[in-house]
Amino acid sequence: MxxxxxxxxxxxxxxxxxxxxxxxxxxxxxxxxxxxxxxxxxxxxxxxxxxxxxxxxxxxxxxxxxxxxxxxxxxxxxxxxxxxxxxxxxxxxxxxxxxxxxxxxxxxxxxxxxxxxxxxxxxxxxxxxxxxxxxxxxxxxxxxDKDAFQKQMLEKLIWISAFMLVGARHPGATVGVVEKDFRSEVCNLITELAAAAAAEKAIVFEDGMDDRLCAYSRTVAHFPTAVKEFKWRNGWFYSLSEKAIAEGKPDPCPLHTTWLKELKVV
Structure with missing residues (x-):
């Protein structure tokens, strides 16, 4: 053919x-x-x-x-x-x-x-x-199609935002090290970011996101971690936090905000 x-x-x-x-x-x-x-x-x-x-x-x-x-x-x-x-x-x-x-x-x-x-x-x-x-x-x-793609795009955004931030808290940690040694930390953050994204975009993610994202991390285990391109990655979640706080509502991503501040990213 x-x-x-x-x-x-x-x-x-x-x-x-x-x-x-x-x-x-x-x-x-x-x-x-x-x-x-x-x-x-x-x-x-x-x-x-x-x-x-x-x-x-x-x-x-x-x-x-x-x-x-x-x-x-x-x-x-x-x-x-x-x-x-x-x-x-x-x-x-x-x-x-x-x-x-x-x-x-x-x-x-x-x-x-x-x-x-x-x-x-x-x-x-x-x-x-x-x-x-x-x-x-x-x-x-x-x-x-647009809806299915948007879910996958958000899932990848959650992956890069969560793994890079947790990795940055543990200097020298690769994506693989985060997945293996700090899995509960990264899974807590994935859950939080997924809930915020689902609420903001009025969507429902497929079950098992943390398993999918951890499985992907094992295929790129050698990747270094760093919080980069903030505006395009973690910055989107931080903007949801800022918006909620400005409206007098609770921060939808408290763990994310705490860790960004701990690393002096914001």
């Missing part, structure tokens, strides 16, 4: 680990655009944005407005408030549950013992094209 391996050519913004890996999965027809360079008007197909979150503003500025609905965001974290502030609405997104240790190395798929089919997911206009590209590279990828 030759047709199955046809990968839609894409503009790839960002030549880091993820951008290079995405290019490797293509058929050689992609256009790699370095951060800050202009995205061409006349290159049909998806525009895969593989930069750091803090570079998104610059990427948007160098992309013709008529092409904004072809942007596919491959970032971790909570992008929704930023999307809305830019009028991007339901922008295409990819949740990449694969790890690339070094530039040029093949990605390791985040298949876990609780989700052997893989956790990577895509949403939006170009979701099927992105999934086909990842499949061509030997990686799993599900195409989800």
């Amino acid at each position: 030759a047709a199955a391996t046809k990968v839609v050519p894409a503009v790839i913004v960002g030549g880091g680990r993820v951008g290079k890996a995405m290019q490797e999965m293509g058929n050689g027809d992609d256009l790699l655009v370095k951060r800050g360079d202009s995205v061409p008007l006349d290159f049909a197909g998806p525009i895969l944005v593989c930069t750091r979150n803090d570079d998104l503003e610059a990427v948007l500025e160098s992309t013709p407005k008529s092409r904004w609905d072809d942007l596919v965001f491959v970032q971790n974290g909570m992008l929704e408030p930023w999307f809305h502030s830019k009028g991007l609405g339901d922008a295409d997104q990819v949740l990449a549950y694969f790890a690339i240790a070094k530039l040029g190395e093949p990605p390791i798929d985040g298949k876990t013992d609780t989700n052997p089919e893989g956790l990577t997911a895509a949403f939006g206009k170009w979701a099927s094209a992105v999934a086909a590209r990842l499949h061509a590279g030997g990686l799993s990828c599900k195409v989800l």
